[in-house]
Amino acid sequence: MSDALFKALADPTRREVLKRLQRGPATAGELAEEFPQAKATLSHHFNVLKAAGLVRSERRGQHVVYSLNTSVFEDLARMMADLFKPERKNK
Amino acid sequence: MSDALFKALADPTRREVLKRLQRGPATAGELAEEFPQAKATLSHHFNVLKAAGLVRSERRGQHVVYSLNTSVFEDLARMMADLFKPERKNK
DNA sequence: TAGATGATTAGATTAGTATCTAAATATACG
DNA sequence: CGTATATTTAGATACTAATCTAATCATCTA
Numbered sequence: 001m002s003d004a005l006f007k008a009l010a011d012p013t014r015r016e017v018l019k020r021l022q023r024g025p026a027t028a029g030e031l032a033e034e035f036p037q038a039k040a041t042l043s044h045h046f047n048v049l050k051a052a053g054l055v056r057s058e059r060r061g062q063h064v065v066y067s068l069n070t071s072v073f074e075d076l077a078r079m080m081a082d083l084f085k086p087e088r089k090n091k
Numbered sequence: 092m093s094d095a096l097f098k099a100l101a102d103p104t105r106r107e108v109l110k111r112l113q114r115g116p117a118t119a120g121e122l123a124e125e126f127p128q129a130k131a132t133l134s135h136h137f138n139v140l141k142a143a144g145l146v147r148s149e150r151r152g153q154h155v156v157y158s159l160n161t162s163v164f165e166d167l168a169r170m171m172a173d174l175f176k177p178e179r180k181n182k
Numbered sequence: 183t184a185g186a187t188g189a190t191t192a193g194a195t196t197a198g199t200a201t202c203t204a205a206a207t208a209t210a211c212g
Numbered sequence: 213c214g215t216a217t218a219t220t221t222a223g224a225t226a227c228t229a230a231t232c233t234a235a236t237c238a239t240c241t242a
Contacts, residue, residue, distance in 0.1 A: 010229095011229085011230080040232070040234095041230070041231055041232070044229095044231085048229095
């Protein structure tokens with residue numbers, strides 16, 4: 001569970017994708033154009049991000065729109081805090 | 092820089108080591124006993140954690156004492172926030 | 183329905199990481 | 213100094229992850 005999240009964040013390209021999505025949703029193609037890797041490679045990264053719950057995807061005709069799932073940030077913050085401040089009960 | 096940090100957190104064993112160190116410093120041997128892996132393997136993990144600035148080490152005679160470097164938590168929190176909230180200036 | 187476009191999946195290759203055992207280094211102490 | 217104990221480093225292996233090209237799937241439109 002948290003494993004998928006940390007693993008997803010471990011790759012710099014995926015972190016860049018997240019930062020790009022801060023500026024708003026984008027299609028797979030638009031995202032792929034902003035990175036040097038092949039489309040297929042980016043598609044793989046999208047899958048990882050999705051599995052970690054960091055992004056959502058929605059098909060719009062031929063396009064697939066990816067957007068940031070900000071609600072995971074809460075979980076992430078909790079996990080981070082948990083790594084350093086155990087005394088805090090997980091309410 | 093941040094890459095080393097995220098990579099260090101990507102491994103579940105290393106996250107467990109961090110959680111163990113929340114309860115206070117421990118020697119390499121003490122830590123190694125709490126994990127199924129070989130001592131050498133744990134030593135490798137310590138190096139990764141150290142390189143990421145997550146732990147400190149100090150030699151005490153024959154022993155090497157590892158402790159959590161809580162000051163990195165600030166950086167970590169900032170990086171996390173940065174991934175999701177770009178509008179915040181990095182003051 | 184056929185062709186074009188957008189996206190994902192399959193299969194293979196390469197690079198990186200976790201792990202082990204064995205050897206090396208560091209320190210203490212008799 | 214020589215041995216015991218604690219830890220790290222070297223070298224090898226297995227596993228995982230990133231990447232590519234080619235093929236497949238999905239949708240639109242003429």
